Amino acid sequence: MLTFTLRRINLLLITIFLLTLVSFSLNFLFPGDPLVNLSGRINPTPEQLLILSEQYQHNANFFIQYWTYLQHIFKGELGVSMASRLPINSEIINLLPATIELSMTALIIAMCIGIPIGFIAAINHKKITDNIILTIAMLGYSVPVFWLALVAILVFSIQLNWLPSAGQISLLYEIKHVTGIQFIDILLSDSEYKWQAFQNASSHIILPACVVALAPGTLFIRLARTAMLDVLETGYIRAAKAKGLSFTQIIYRHAIRNALINVIRHVGLQFANLMTLAMVTEVIFNWPGIGRWLIESIYQRDYTAIQAGLLVLSSFIFIVHILTDFIYAALNPLARDSKHGT
């Protein structure tokens, strides 16, 4: 396990190093003067530029510039947004939790619905249920997320008026920003309308979370189905059958656990995909997360925000990836011995 951990941490460090390198080179690839971009102003004064140039060692060679850039990042200084004139790290701290909340809820929905359906398909392998599930999964996977989001708003918000179409919670409720994760903040707050707020927040998350969950959910169906089929082919299942265990017992006691391990391995990979979907969904549902912010920054050509946003978002995805690898390894002793990263 120690070698495995070291390997993963090593991988994490190298990837983050490469990410900062890419992000640093964006300084020079973006149009405009890098210092002006950093200042967060359209027309910074010469004094401001001078201070920034000193802070970022702008006149030194590239290696030293990169080193100062790294120091700034590790101090949490990511520059100032040109659009809002706020420090980017404070914006990210405000927005990232909302994205985490949305994508985690979506992930849970996708897993809770996708995996059991996948198992059902595998158990009914080559029967009509299997075919129907596979067809639906294929359809669900092919639907573009922005279209689905708009249709969901049209049907569930505008026509049926069941669920709200925008935002994280109705603005009526004053919830203090503590962790940034809305549900936790509501439970921590002492508002007299706490439970109303909780209901309101729940009704706001359902639609966007379901939209984000659809594509990964259908993927989980297929992953779970393949994993289950593989497990059902193995020797120990045949041995269990030979022992005379009933089919239900075989599935519940042996097959599900072993198949789940293989699915969990893919959760980390799916997370990057999920974040992309979440970004688009955030824009449509007006979700105050980092995806919407990043896309707005691109519209506004807020280069400092784009650069920092990309760095933070990709590091975040990668950290989640590594974490799921650890969970997989903890659950599956065989994986710990594998020499190479998967």
Add this chain to the structure above:
Amino acid sequence: MNKGQLILSLIVTVLLVSCDSGNSTSLSAKSIIYCSEGSPASFNPQTITSGTSIDATSNQLYDRLLSFNPGDNDIKPALAKSWHVTRDGKMITFYLRKNVEFHQTEYFTPTRTFNADDVLFSFNRILDQNHEFNSVAGVQYPFFQSVNFSSLVYEVEKINEYTVRFKLNHSDSSFLSNLASDYSVIISAEYGKQLSQINLHHNIDLLPIGTGPFKLKEYRAGSFIRYYPHENYWREKVKIEQLIFDITPSNTSRLTKLLTGACDVIAYPIATEQIQKYSNLTLDAVTSLNVGYLGFNTQKPPFDNKLVRKAIAFAINKKAIIETIYAGKADMAKSILPKSSWAYDDSASEQVYSVETARILLHEAGYPNGFTMNIWAMPVQRAYNPDALTMAKLIQADLQKIGITVKIISGYEWEVFLNMVRLGEHQSVLLGWSADHPDPDNFLTPILSCDSAGKGSNNTQWCNKDFDQLLKDALQTANINQRKKYYAQALAIVAEEVPLLPIAHSKRYQARSTDVKGKLLNAFGGIDFRKVSKN
């Protein structure tokens, strides 16, 4: 947590959502959510011109010495309960109302009521270059600069606790109108003192304190503004417990929020005909004092050439624009002044649409083969221009016919856009103006005078001495017929020089749920939530 528990908790959540308790209606019944189209640039109307900021701040947070009577636009008392103007028009004495309280908030607790010191503080901040709040955080006073306030007012004098006197250098017939406009708000001198002691001067425009019907509770840039009612308001108290500005720049999102009930009132709705079909929604419209125009940057070639500007004016099909962009619900603009202004000159000739004339003019100007230019299309919807991007595209197609290639610049955020246009980055720009008060001077001076060039309202950078002189002459006299003549001459100069091409005078729309009662919109100035209630 195992899977069973997970599913259980999900079910509980769904149940919680579905059993919507009766109480939740009680909180929303006491609050109004207004979906506005953008963030305010500042919380102090003294320092801004944008309609979004005025909507968000002026009538909600502040009062003025005077106000307009909504029906006939007469000036009536507000914080000044009466006033007196000397015969030569150079001295105006205001007698102030007593027992008017300022907001009490988390950041300020007033110890005294409104008095003459606050009036002096509010206006000296603008007038006195050496005032400690004059240039705090680099603010400017675009409205006051545009009406030449500092050269008009010689002194503001405190006679006693509740009497102030404005001494003017010369008489000005629009002075009282200017004091009644949304910009001339009264701020607290005591608050200023407190900020000066803790050296946080810039908070005066960020964390506002006024005497208005609402006070600021919370503002999150780009997201929302939360107002609470001012408990000790001197006029009739407001009937709601919360007023929320939900900042929603996308016009389809605003419509969706209205349809799903997330907003009670929305600014600048699209699909106005569809909205009328819903029985639970109403559409308000007022014919506003406004103008949407294409402004040329007269300092930059090729628009420093009058002939080029004229050629473009001839080449643009305004009729098509009004039908497409305003859905026919606007008057085609003959001049900057709309028909409802008393200085409107009916005899002025209308700009004709003629591609031929445009070609000839362009040839004369020395551009027989056309050129490439840019049009900056404003990124927000306004009554005077509900869809600048599409308008720019129509103009692009029109100008293609005379060989001019148009590049459309859009995508900047509103504040950034205004700033860059103010600095003259554009060649031409689609913008407009909503009047702050019914005086015609409020159209001409801010949009086209030399004093407002480069200050944020005159974006053509045009400066014509004769034109300015006519405006000044018009303000010297109180005789309406004489003023009319001056304005007609001034408008003739504009028609000849074409620093901008007026396109339309539109109606301002707003949609709301039928639960929301009370008047919100006026023909000029910002929205007003003072008298609004909810069923």
